[in-house]
Structures are given as structure tokens and as C-alpha cells.
Amino acid sequence: MSEYRRIESALIHGGIYGDKYTKAVNVPIYQTSTYEQSGIGEEPEWEYSRTGNPTRAALEALIAELEGGKYGYAFGSGMAAITAVLSLFRTGDRILISSNVYGGTFRVLDKVFSHFGITYSIEDTTDLDALEKSITDDVKAILVESPANPLLTVTDLAAVSRIAANHGILSIVDNTFMTPYLQRPLELGADIVIHSATKYLGGHSDVVAGLVVVKEKELADRIAFIQNSTGGVLGPFDSFLLIKGIKTLGVRLDRHVENAEKAAAFLSEHKAVKKVYYPGLPDAQGYEINKKQAKNGGAMISFELYENYDIKKFFKSLRLVALAESLGGVESLVCHPASMTHASIPYDIRQQIGITDGLIRLSTGIENIDDILEDLAQAIAESEE
Numbered sequence: 482m483s484e485y486r487r488i489e490s491a492l493i494h495g496g497i498y499g500d501k502y503t504k505a506v507n508v509p510i511y512q513t514s515t516y517e518q519s520g521i522g523e524e525p526e527w528e529y530s531r532t533g534n535p536t537r538a539a540l541e542a543l544i545a546e547l548e549g550g551k552y553g554y555a556f557g558s559g560m561a562a563i564t565a566v567l568s569l570f571r572t573g574d575r576i577l578i579s580s581n582v583y584g585g586t587f588r589v590l591d592k593v594f595s596h597f598g599i600t601y602s603i604e605d606t607t608d609l610d611a612l613e614k615s616i617t618d619d620v621k622a623i624l625v626e627s628p629a630n631p632l633l634t635v636t637d638l639a640a641v642s643r644i645a646a647n648h649g650i651l652s653i654v655d656n657t658f659m660t661p662y663l664q665r666p667l668e669l670g671a672d673i674v675i676h677s678a679t680k681y682l683g684g685h686s687d688v689v690a691g692l693v694v695v696k697e698k699e700l701a702d703r704i705a706f707i708q709n710s711t712g713g714v715l716g717p718f719d720s721f722l723l724i725k726g727i728k729t730l731g732v733r734l735d736r737h738v739e740n741a742e743k744a745a746a747f748l749s750e751h752k753a754v755k756k757v758y759y760p761g762l763p764d765a766q767g768y769e770i771n772k773k774q775a776k777n778g779g780a781m782i783s784f785e786l787y788e789n790y791d792i793k794k795f796f797k798s799l800r801l802v803a804l805a806e807s808l809g810g811v812e813s814l815v816c817h818p819a820s821m822t823h824a825s826i827p828y829d830i831r832q833q834i835g836i837t838d839g840l841i842r843l844s845t846g847i848e849n850i851d852d853i854l855e856d857l858a859q860a861i862a863e864s865e866e
């Protein structure tokens with residue numbers, strides 16, 4: 482970020498502001514696949530939209546600035562972004578992942594990259610000693626989320642980045658749940674930040690997109706090469722939607738978090754609730770670490786109801802809060818990780834890492850908080866057996 486503006490302003494003015502040709506305050510949607518070149522052998526600024534597109538470039542410059550990195554890359558989904566990053570590795574390499582990463586990240590490693598001889602192991606990244614001991618010669622990267630999906634487990638990002646650096650391997654952080662408004666992993670020492678921009682960055686549940694940010698030229702060149710070679714790029718219109726979404730990220734997240742803090746307090750005191758997972762609660766795992774590395778606890782909450790509450794009935798009884806995959810949009814959503822987002826993780830592993838069948842994940846929206854709480858209260862009451 483430049484010295485004369487803070488993140489709230491950078492969200493609106495960062496990267497490439499407006500259009501240099503017309504002075505339009507918004508970057509236009511350059512809906513084109515190719516560009517006329519002035520002559521053979523003359524290096525064109527733009528040549529083909531897989532390689533580069535001005536609308537996408539504006540988004541890429543914006544996310545790079547927001548994350549405190551130097552180089553940004555936009556992809557057609559969060560998974561395309563993760564796939565591009567995993568394409569840095571080769572046969573024989575192993576990636577350590579934290580024990581509750583996004584289900585799709587686990588799946589692409591388990592079912593796709595395994596075909597190419599790239600392996601993974603699941604580690605408890607909150608146990609730094611154990612993590613360090615698990616770094617054998619074949620380990621080339623540590624991939625973490627903090628707070629992680631869906632148990633909101635907090636990992637010390639500075640410590641993990643330091644461990645990775647000491648071993649000469651890459652630290653990769655999926656920053657989807659926090660966004661650069663709340664947490665900037667590159668500033669904590671991480672090498673690569675990944676986003677599913679589908680979530681808070683887009684913020685309106687109207688676009689599927691992924692982003693990658695790095696700070697070093699050598700790594701940037703490799704990612705750019707993979708982006709252009711494998712081609713999972715974000716289109717100009719979706720790039721425009723993301724730029725538009727990011728402008729209001731600060732005000733949206735302020736409200737998301739305010740609502741989440743109230744919802745977490747409400748759930749903590751409710752007699753039907755067995756456990757609440759929210760990094761903003763003082764008794765939460767990793768509360769102090771999260772406070773050190775992030776602005777606050779974010780807006781994702783998971784909770785478990787006691788066994789005498791019928792979870793299916795709970796979901797059916799909700800009237801305002803919708804049952805849906807995804808998160809981070811203005812509307813409140815709930816999901817059932819065991820059968821939805823984390824269904825691709827085998828049952829035994831799910832039990833081991835605490836993703837029980839009674840777990841409910843809430844993406845707290847920006848509606849009136851009283852409406853959200855009333856809806857949760859009535860659905861819990863309906864589900865009592």
C-alpha cells in the first residue's frame with residue numbers, strides 16, 4: 482500500500498484506477514480476445530486475452546496492492562487459482578496441508594495431483610513442533626488456512642512462514658476467510674496468498690473467481706507462465722464484477738463482523754448449543770494468535786447443537802438464512818459441512834478432525850442482526866425433539 486492511503490481507500494483507489502483513455506472512473510470491461518499489433522517483432526503491450534487483458538490486469542494490480550504483494554493473478558475460480566499454485570510442484574514433491582483445509586483443496590490433491598506423483602500429508606498446523614518434525618526432504622510447501630474451514634482453527638501464520646523459510650520451502654496461505662482487509666499473510670512472511678474471490682472479495686454471490694498474490698519476481702514469473710500455459714484465467718466481465726465488489730469490502734466486512742460477534746455471543750449463551758467455533762471469542766482456540774495476526778475474528782462461525790436437536794429440521798425451518806454452499810456474500814448462509822463442503826473428505830478423516838455430522842457453519846451476512854438472530858432462534862426451537 483502506498484503511504485498516502487490506508488486500506489479502506491486502497492480498496493477503492495488501488496491498483497489501476499479508472500481508464501487512461503477516457504478518464505472513466507471505472508476500469509472498462511475490455512471484452513476482447515485479441516489486439517491489433519503494429520508490426521512484426523514490435524513488442525505489443527497486449528496480444529491475447531489469455532496472456533493479458535486490461536480489465537483483468539486492473540484487478541490483478543489491485544489485489545497485489547491490497548495484500549501487500551507485488552504481483553497478482555486472476556483465475557476462473559478459487560480452485561483454478563489453487564491448481565495453478567500446485568502446478569509449481571513436480572513428481573516426488575509433497576505438500577503439507579492443515580487438517581481442515583477447504584474440501585476442494587483436499588480433493589484436487591487427493592484425486593488429481595496424485596496422478597502426477599505429487600503427494601500431500603495432513604498436519605495439525607497449530608502444533609508447530611510436530612509440523613516442523615514432519616518436514617522431510619520431499620516436502621516442498623506448507624499450505625494453510627487461518628482461520629481454517631470449517632472449524633475456524635487458527636494457525637500462527639508468521640511462525641509457519643518462518644518454519645517454511647528455514648527449510649527452504651514455500652508457505653502458501655489461503656486467505657479467503659479473512660481477505661486483506663482483515664489479514665495480510667505476505668506481511669507475516671508467507672510466499673503465496675490464494676483467494677477464492679467468489680466469497681468476500683466479490684461479496685454478492687454473483688461471481689466465481691480466484692486470485693493469487695506473490696511478492697517475489699522469480700515466483701511471479703513461474704505463476705504467470707503457468708497461468709498463460711494452463712489458461713484458467715478470469716474473463717473481463719467477471720474481473721469487472723470483482724473490482725466493483727472489492728470497492729465495498731471494507732464497509733461490508735465491518736458489518737459482517739459486527740453481526741458475527743453478536744451471533745457468536747447469542748449462540749454461546751443458547752441452551753441448545755453444545756459448542757461454538759469463532760476466533761473472536763476469548764475462549765476460542767488460537768484467540769490470542771488470531772488477535773495478533775488479524776484485525777478481528779472475521780464473520781464465519783461454526784456451531785454444534787446438542788443431540789436432542791434434529792439438524793435436518795433446523796435447516797428446513799430457517800426462513801431468512803438460506804441453506805447453501807459458499808460464504809462471504811451479503812446474505813446470511815448456513816451449510817452442513819459433513820454432507821456439503823467437506824463431503825469429499827472420507828468419513829473417518831472427518832471424525833478425526835472434528836467435522837461431525839452435527840456441525841453447522843454460518844456465514845453471517847449484513848442483514849439486520851435481529852432478523853438473523855430471530856431466525857436462528859426459531860429454527861433451533863423448531864428442531865428440538
Ligand SMILES: *Cc1c(COP(=O)(O)O)cnc(C)c1O
Nearest residue numbers: 558559560583655657677679690
Ligand atoms: C470456496 C473456497 C475455495 C474454492 O474456491 P472456488 O471459487 O469455489 O473455486 C478455496 N478455498 C476456500 C477457503 C474456499 O472457501
